[in-house]
Each structure stands twice: as structure tokens, then as C-alpha cells.
Amino acid sequence: MDTPAYLNPLLFNQLLNQVGQAVAWRRAVACPCVSRDSGQPRVDCAQCFGAGHIWGEPTAAQAGVISGAQAQALEGFGLLDVGDVVLSIPSDSPLYAIGGYDRVQLCNRTEPFSLVLVAGLNGVDFVVAQVDSVVWLDSTDTLVSGSVPEVEGGRLRWQGLVPPDGVAYTLTGRRYPEYYCYQDQPVDRPHQFGASLPRRVALKRYGLLGR
Known part of the structure; x- marks a missing residue:
């Protein structure tokens, strides 16, 4: 089935790249200190400091920040907590590959x-x-x-x-405020009729990880 004309990934990407904000994305990797038996990290680990994950170098990307009104609507469904943020990620952004516990820093606000x-x-x-x-x-x-x-x-x-x-x-x-992806769970479907449409991903404040 062909993609409807009004669901054009290129047009969505152009819009988000024009109005979006600069972000820095750091991919998460499970720390080797995590116990295979309990699933818990070592609190004295010099790499993850007890967080259970370590993060790579930041990659520059672009994403749209969902308005406060839309974010409040999601709070009513239990998808967001106060202080969380929702991003709309264009398919041509490196951030499109975001996964669980990845960190995202917003570079245009303090x-x-x-x-x-x-x-x-x-x-x-x-x-x-x-x-x-x-x-x-x-x-x-x-x-x-x-x-x-x-x-x-x-x-x-x-x-x-x-x-x-x-x-x-x-x-x-x-x-600069920083957030993390609690799980790789977009709020809505990222694909429609095989087209790579923007992903809407809810991110939580990084401080909730306890570091």
C-alpha cells in the first residue's frame, strides 16, 4: 500500500529540522558490573557509579519538543510525570535510533x-x-x-x-537539562504504511536514575 500524500516523511523532517531544538544524544550500554543473578549494579562501581549503565560520547541531533498542552494531555493517561518531556524525532536524525536508558541533553535551554x-x-x-x-x-x-x-x-x-x-x-x-529514555516505547507508532514517520518519545528527567 502506498503512503498517503499527507504522510510524507520528507516534509515532516523538513518541518522538524526547521522548528526543532538541538540535542546531544548519548547511547546507553549495560555496565558489566551488573549481577547476572540479581540484575543489580555494584554501588561502588567506578564506571557507572551504581546506575547500571554507562554512556558513550554525545552525538549532535535535532528534535521537536512537544508543546506543554500536549504533554499535559499525556500526563492524564499516566504516560508522563511532572518534569518529563516529549520529543518528536525526525527520521533523518541520529536520535531516531534512541533506545532504553539513552540520555538526551537539550542544548537550547538552561x-x-x-x-x-x-x-x-x-x-x-x-x-x-x-x-x-x-x-x-x-x-x-x-x-x-x-x-x-x-x-x-x-x-x-x-x-x-x-x-x-x-x-x-x-x-x-x-x-543544560538532561533526560533519559526509560524504555524504548514510543507514545505512538513510528511507521505508517512502511514510511518512516517521526517518532514521539517520552523522556524522564535524568536525576530519577539516582545519580
């Missing part, structure tokens, strides 16, 4: 963050747009404002006044 880290022990597991402040408490519980670090690949590079090793400090700034 959001504020403020989190507590321990100096010398951990970095950040998201892409930072900017750092606004670093503060910690000294031995007399006085609030100390430190130098703003550069962030490269999740690692903080400091110069000037830095928090002492082992001291908890608060890092505040803006980051």
Missing part, C-alpha cells in the same frame, strides 16, 4: 541548580552552562565565598580560594 558536593571527592554529572557561586562553612560556621571553578567533563578546575579537601560546599549556577 535551568538553575544548587547542590552540595564534597571537595576532592566528587564532581558533577551534567553539563554546566555557568557557575555563579561557591560557598562553604569554615570551622566557626562562617560562610566563605570561594573562587568560581571551570567545569570540564564534570570535573571542577580551581584557581584562587578553593574549599579544603573533605569539606562540603554548595555549587550554584545553570545547567
